[in-house]
Amino acid sequence: MKCDPNLYRAAPPSLAVKPRLIRHLFLPPLVIVLMVGLGYAGFWISEHFGIRSLSENGQRQLELNARAVESEISKYTYLPSLLELESSVSQLLGDPTPEHRQTVNDYLEGLNRRSRSRAIYVMDTTGRVMATSNWRDVDSYLGEDLSFRAYFQNAVRGQPGRFYGIGSTNGEPGYYLAHGLEEHGKIIGVAVVKVRMEAMEERWQRARLEAFVSDENGIIILSSDPARRLKSVVPLSDETKEKLARSLQYYWFPLNELQPLARETLAEGVEKLTFPANSELLPRQERDEENISYLAQTRPLSDTPWNFTLLTPLQDLRREAINQGILVAVAFALVAFLLIAWNERRKVIATRLAAREALQEANNQLERRITERTADLRASNDRLKSQIRERRQAEETLRRAQDELVQAGKLAAIGQMSTSIAHELNQPLAAMRTLSGNTIRFLERGQLDVASTNLKTINDLIDRMGRITASLRSFARRGDDKGQASLGKAVEAALQVLGARVETAAVQLHRQFEDVQVQIDQTRLEQILVNLIGNALDAMQAQPLPELWLEGEAFDGKYRLRVRDNGHGIDAEARKHLFEPFFTTKPGEQGLGLGLTLSASLAAATGGHLGVEHPASGGTTFVLSLPLVSPTPAEPI
DSSP: OOOOGGGGOOOOHHHHHHHHHHHHHHHHHHHHHHHHHHHHHHHHHHHHHHHHHHHHHHHHHHHHHHHHHHHHHHTTTTHHHHGGGOHHHHHHHHSOOHHHHHHHHHHHHHHHHHHTOSEEEEEOTTSBEEEETTTTSTTOOTTOBOTTSHHHHHHHTTSOEEEEEEOTTTOOEEEEEEEEEEETTEEEEEEEEEEOOHHHHHHHHHTTOEEEEEOTTSBEEEESSGGGTTOBSSOOOHHHHHHHHHHTTTTTOOOOBOOOSEEEEEETTEEEEEEOTTOTTSOGGGTTSSOEEEEEEEEEOTTSSOEEEEEEEOHHHHHHHHHHHHHHHHHHHHHHHHHHHHHHOHHHHHHHHHHHHHHHHHHHHHHHHHHHHHHHHHHHHHHHHHHHHHHHHHHHHHHHHHHHHHHHHHHHHHHHTHHHHHHHHHHHHHHHHHHHHHHHHHHHHTOHHHHHHHHHHHHHHHHHHHHHHHHHHHHHSOOOSSOOEEHHHHHHHHHHHTHHHHHHHTOEEEEEOBOOEESSOHHHHHHHHHHHHHHHHHHTTTOSSOEEEEEEEEETTEEEEEEEEOSOOOOHHHHTTTTSTTOOSSOGGGOOSOHHHHHHHHHHHTTOEEEEEOOTTSSOEEEEEEEBSSSSOOOBO
């Protein structure tokens, strides 16, 4: 390649000086202006996209926390209407005697304690409090005239009463839910539940969340910062302030207004608010500083006229946007400097182009590696999904096999008891045959009273046979995976199935347990008890005075039932394999070795446990532990 010698020929002095002079005079101011303009553009773009990102993240937090407030409000809505089902309440409203009032006071006190509400009270149609859960307190509502409250006026007209206000008796804030009590289509009184919602504020404070809830009047009733509470977020006219003061909804609080210096609407329900440094809306640690901006996102709460507002401070975002603007300006200055240097030295540009090509090649290689890695990950993901499907199929097969083993165990137990069952059925059948023959002769003789007695005896024998077959049908039925069972009914059913063996062995039975509700299917609990009691009867066959103890106790949310016998016990070698499948100490025709294994599996499937103890006094104790449905046990049986 040939170079044109005229290209590098020196220009005349006048022509060479003018371009250099122009560059020195106009290029630096132009670079500064562009640097400032691009810096401001970088700041604006960074702030815009930062606010949009904060808005998207805040929308998720807004929805989550708003739903939490709605859930907290709605979980008490059923409580006032519940009093409509209590007969003592209607008796009090119809006949307000001291005895009826005390009965309702005690009932409301217990209901308030169980529901964890602040107070529950009943008013007549004039607004007078007839009974209340806080009748023991000095500032009790008993006898108060609350007819001026809006929730009472709505409820007495048959409308739902929903109201947030500050109590006129003790100045305590709360959320009131009222319901008109009807009798024969006529409202005879009003039931009111007062709920305190300060727990929501404490959760917001622990989560460092800036949020508040404003009611239909624009008054902040819940806030993560207590200083904001009972402040107005909308301008209130003098007429509105006077109306709220007369209703005593907010007691005597001044209801100061909290208006921002600037308000910018970004979208529906999304605003940018700027408050002065000493505004009461700001947290205390952020006061006495420069003005601060918030991203305010508001969402109405369902079933109430309230609004939930989430505040996201923008000072960190603004500082970051300023840094981004400075970074853009510095980057532009650097680029301008590089462009000037490139204009002066073409070799640097050639080197930079080579570096760019090398970078492009590295990027291509990186993309190829990413593509290969993505394909490997996709294949691994497919293999993992296949393994998950296979494992689920194996678990389903195992569960079906376990159910079949459970059913086989029950049928095997019924087969083992077939002789006793036949004996139980043959006895009433033989008696019925004798009684029926005698009855015909008595009828022929005209002895109707004796014939009637025989027929009643035959009816009792038929009932007895029906109970035996019903117990067998219930025991043979397949159980569900989940359910609730009555321990007392399960014990009675198991003893009914094993009744012949218990009577034949003359077992002395000791019962010391409560009829509690446990988390297991009724049929499966009966099968476990049949296995345990049947094993105890087998162990006491050689015992001249067999005794069986059924003892229970509640412990740590579970109920333990001990099935103890005074039989020959279990030797040390057999104890090691006691819960292994197909291990049994009985002859082959008397057992499959699956009873304890299936019983332990059924107990573990519901979160329970089956264990064994070996008392020093002899015999064996099996301990069945099952989760309680209710922590309070029933009366002992």
